[in-house]
Every structure is written in structure tokens, then in C-alpha cells.
Amino acid sequence: DGGITQSPKYLFRKEGQNVTLSCEQNLNHDAMYWYRQDPGQGLRLIYYSQIVNDFQKGDIAEGYSVSREKKESFPLTVTSAQKNPTAFYLCASSPGRSEYEQYFGPGTRLTVT
């Protein structure tokens, strides 16, 4: 059963703590993405990776970090430097060419208090 898994579904952290969100895909896709979804703002790109060991900043990368050590995994760390980390985070993957759609995971809702 191919797809994208994100864990956990809900995550709670205290302010000042770093937290890592997991994203795994078994679709053999080259490209992976992290988006942040806030009400009324749509999806905003945080980071993306086209191939293993390479990643690029998106529109709102400040306060976030990623790694891409394996093709199937693209974890996102929300650092204490992110000023407004409470949000819904979506991971996606695609074969990489521009005409292909992205496939999305179920998302992780992070609440920082």
C-alpha cells in the first residue's frame, strides 16, 4: 500500500524546545516537500528536496531545518527560533517533473505552548 506517512498526528511541545516531524514515503519519488498550512493562508513551502543529500529553502524556511539522508525520508525540525510554530504541517512527494502532481501525507498538527 503505497503512500506517505507522517507521525505523529498531534504533537505538543513547550516553547523553547526543538521538535522533529517525521515524513516517510514508499512511492519511490525523487522529490519531497514540507508545507505549512494556516487558516486563510493556503499552503506555504518550507523546504523541498529534489534528490538525496540535497535540499532547498522554500518561502518560509526561517526557524526550520531538514535532512534528506535517504530517498524515502525527509524529517523536518521545528527549532526554538521559529516565532510562530503552532500550525498544521504537510509533507508531500512527487516524481519530480513539473507536470506531475504532488502526493500528500495526512499531516501533523503541532501545538507549542
Place this chain on the structure above:
Amino acid sequence: AQSVSQHNHHVILSEAASLELGCNYSYGGTVNLFWYVQYPGQHLQLLLKYFSGDPLVKGIKGFEAEFIKSKFSFNLRKPSVQWSDTAEYFCAVNPSSGGYQKVTFGTGTKLQVIP
């Protein structure tokens, strides 16, 4: 850089009413266009896409969209909505090329269908 506008933020319709959701983009070159849907509690998924050929594209569940290049538009339509169409709809665009291009999403339109 490209941008996408979805002017309808929240639409409420009765069942069997017709639907048209607006999507306009700005970009100087050729583009690929997508509509994604997020049903309550479900993953964001592709509804339909355009990348070349017939500008009228058909998607799942009776949805269609028409690419009008002169208007930079890609409006989503459905002749008769059902309660199960209640969801949030996102328009997205990326420049056409053989390789990776960044996708830009609109702010989304929440559709509520009343039985």
C-alpha cells in the same frame, strides 16, 4: 515568481446547485495548473490537472476546469454539487519545464454544501 489568487474564501451552496470556483494566476510563461481537494479529515488529493492539450480538463467526481490563457484563469466547475463535496479546494500552479519547478498554492476556498 508566480502567484495564485482564489477570490472566494468561503462558498455555501445547496445540494444540486452549480459550482464555479475562481482561480487566477500570474506568471509570464507556460504553466501547469492543478486543483487539489481536502475533504474533512482526509489527505489533500489531486482533483484534476492541466499541463497541455485540451484546455477543458475533467477530474474525479464530476469536476472539470477550463484553462483560459488570455485570462490567466483556471476555474473549477461542477454542474450539480452534493453534500459530499463539502471540502476545501486549492488551486496551484508551477512553470512548465522538464524538471522540478516550485508549486505555488492559492489560499483555498472552503465549500459547504447544505443538504
